[in-house]
Amino acid sequence: QRFLLEVHDLVDSTNTRLTRAAAEGAPSGTCVAAELQEGGRGRRGRTWVSALGAGLTFSLLWRFSQGAAGLSGLSLAVGVGLGRALKEAGAKDVALKWPNDVLHRHRKLAGILIELQGEMLGPSAAIIGIGLNVRLPEGAAAAIGQPVADLSGILPGQINRSQLLALLLRHLGDVLSEFERDGFNALREEWVAQHAYHGKLVNLILPDGSSREATVLGVAEDGTLLAEAGEGLQRFSSAEISLRGV
Ligand code: BTN
Numbered sequence: 001q002r003f004l005l006e007v008h009d010l011v012d013s014t015n016t017r018l019t020r021a022a023a024e025g026a027p028s029g030t031c032v033a034a035e036l037q038e039g040g041r042g043r044r045g046r047t048w049v050s051a052l053g054a055g056l057t058f059s060l061l062w063r064f065s066q067g068a069a070g071l072s073g074l075s076l077a078v079g080v081g082l083g084r085a086l087k088e089a090g091a092k093d094v095a096l097k098w099p100n101d102v103l104h105r106h107r108k109l110a111g112i113l114i115e116l117q118g119e120m121l122g123p124s125a126a127i128i129g130i131g132l133n134v135r136l137p138e139g140a141a142a143a144i145g146q147p148v149a150d151l152s153g154i155l156p157g158q159i160n161r162s163q164l165l166a167l168l169l170r171h172l173g174d175v176l177s178e179f180e181r182d183g184f185n186a187l188r189e190e191w192v193a194q195h196a197y198h199g200k201l202v203n204l205i206l207p208d209g210s211s212r213e214a215t216v217l218g219v220a221e222d223g224t225l226l227a228e229a230g231e232g233l234q235r236f237s238s239a240e241i242s243l244r245g246v
Contacts, residue, residue, distance in 0.1 A: 001029055001173035001177065002029050003029045003030075003031055003060075003169050003173070004026075004027065004029055004030045004031065005031045005033065005165075006021075006030070006031065006032045006033070007033045007034070007035075008032070008033070008034045008035070009034070009035050009036065010034065010035065010036045010037075010038065011032070011034040011036075011037055011038070012037065012038050012039040013037050013038075013039045013040055013041050013129075014032045014033065014034050014037065014040075014057055014058055014059040014129060015041060015059045015113060015115055015127050015129040016039070016041075017032050017034075017059070018030065018031075018032045018059040018060075018061055018127050018129075019115060019117070019127050021061070022061050022117055022125050022127060023117070026061055027061075027063070028061060028062055028063035028125075029060070029061065029062070029173070030060070030061040031058055031059065031060045031061070031165075031169060032058060032059050033056070033057065033058035033059075033165060034057055034058070035052060035053070036050075036052055037050065037057055040057060040131065041113060041129070042111055042113060042131075043100075043111070043113055044242075048111065048113075048131050049143070049144065050131060050133070051136070051137050051140070053134075053135065054133065054134060054135055054136050054137060054140070054150075055131055055132055055133050055134045055135075055136075055150075056130070056131070056132040056134055056161055056164060056165055056168070057129075057130070057131050057132075058129075058130055058165065059127055059128060059129040059130070060127075060128045060130070060169065060172055061125060061126070061127060061128075062125065062126045062128060062176050063123065063124075063125045064123065064124050064125065064126065064180060065123055065180075066123075066124065066180075067118065067119055067120050067121040067122055067123070067124050068116045068118060068119065068120050068124040069120040069121060070183075071116065071124065071126065072184070072222040072223050072224075073179070073183065073184025073185075073187075073188075073221070073222055073223030074114060074126060074179060074184070074223075075099055075100040075112055075114050075223065075238075076096075076098075076099060076100060076184060076187070076191050076219065076223045077175055077176070077178075077179040077184055077187050077191075078100065078112050078114065078128055078130075078172065078175065078176075079096045079099075079100045079101075079102060079112065079191065079194075080096075080175050080187050080190050080191050080194070081168075081171045081172040081174065081175035081176070082102050082110055082112070082130070082132075082168065082171070082172075083095075083096060083102065083194050084171045084174075084175070085167050085168045085170070085171035085172075086102070086109075086151075088167060088171070089151075089155065089164065089167060090155055091104070091151065091154045091155055092154070093105050093154075094109065094154075094194075095194050095195065095196035096191065096194045096195055096196065097195070097196050097197065097243065098195060098197065098216075098219065098225050098238070098243055099223065099225075099238040100112040100114075100238075102132075103149070103196050104149035104153075104154055105149065106147065106196065106245065107147040107148050107149035108133075108146060108147065108148050108149065109132065109133055109148075109149045109150070109151070109154075110130060110131060110132040110133065111130070111131050112128070112129065112130055113129040113130075113131075114126055114127065114128050114129070115127045115129070128172070130168070132151070132164075132168075133148060133149065133150035133151065134150055134151045134152060134159055134161060134164070135150055135151070135152040135159070136148060136150045151164075175187065183221070184221060184222065184223055185221040188218075188219060188221060191219060192218050192219060195216070195219075196245075197216045197243060197245060198216055198218070199215070199216060199217070200215070200216055200245070201213060201214070201215050201246050202214060202215075202216055202227075202243050202244060202245055202246060203243070203244040203245075203246055204227065204229065204236060204241045204242075204243060205241060205242045205243070205244055206240070206241055207240070207241075211244070212229055212230075213229070213246065214227040214228060214229035214230075214234075215227060215228045215229075216243075217233060220235055223238075224236060224237050224238075225237075225238075225241075225243070
């Protein structure tokens with residue numbers, strides 16, 4: 001896999017920038033990275049804030065021959081790729097949180113925002129945005145409003161962000177090729193083995209803010225969460241619910 005890397009000092013959002021490039025025909029493997037984002041976006045309309053030099057913020061374009069309808073599970077596959085890369089970098093105690101957060105000891109280390117282009121059935125393209133905390137400034141956790149971790153607190157020595165980006169891209173390329181060829185099912189066990197909440201009692205948060213307790217039993221071949229919430233085994237999609245530890 002060849003990657004085409006575009007590095008900016010400042011952009012609105014690398015996802016937005018790459019979405020535009022994709023519409024203009026940028027090839028699969030194009031990566032847009034930025035030192036700073038003015039309008040970094042997270043899932044569910046949240047913002048992604050990161051200070052200068054504090055993280056790695058980039059987006060990778062991947063073109064698929066299958067339609068967007070066949071890409072369920074993609075965000076989990078990307079989590080597997082990040083997990084492999086962080087492990088190779090020497091990070092221990094890294095886990096995944098359904099659907100696609102990367103945690104270190106229950107603190108958020110990285111987030112993934114995937115946006116799809118194209119038809120449900122025709123060829124499609126995914127804009128895979130990743131924000132990884134590398135060295136957060138003092139007090140960042142309070143501003144972010146949830147427990148966060150950064151790589152500098154996990155790995156000894158200086159972290160070379162260029163090398164880290166190369167490592168991440170290599171693993172993402174591998175996992176995306178595997179996903180394209182065999183689907184998420186081939187990565188499912190590897191994903192579940194890293195799930196921070198596997199077999200645990202959690203709160204499932206519904207869009208209206210209400211919650212119910214459930215025990216996490218795994219993920220299905222389409223990436224939906226399998227959980228037991230008192231009425232037998234049920235599937236939950238990330239559009240419907242989010243998960244919180246109890
Ligand atoms: C989340 O956890 O809610 C996902 C966060 C994703 C943030 C990254 S940073 C690079 C890319 N550009 C964006 O605007 N968002 C993603």
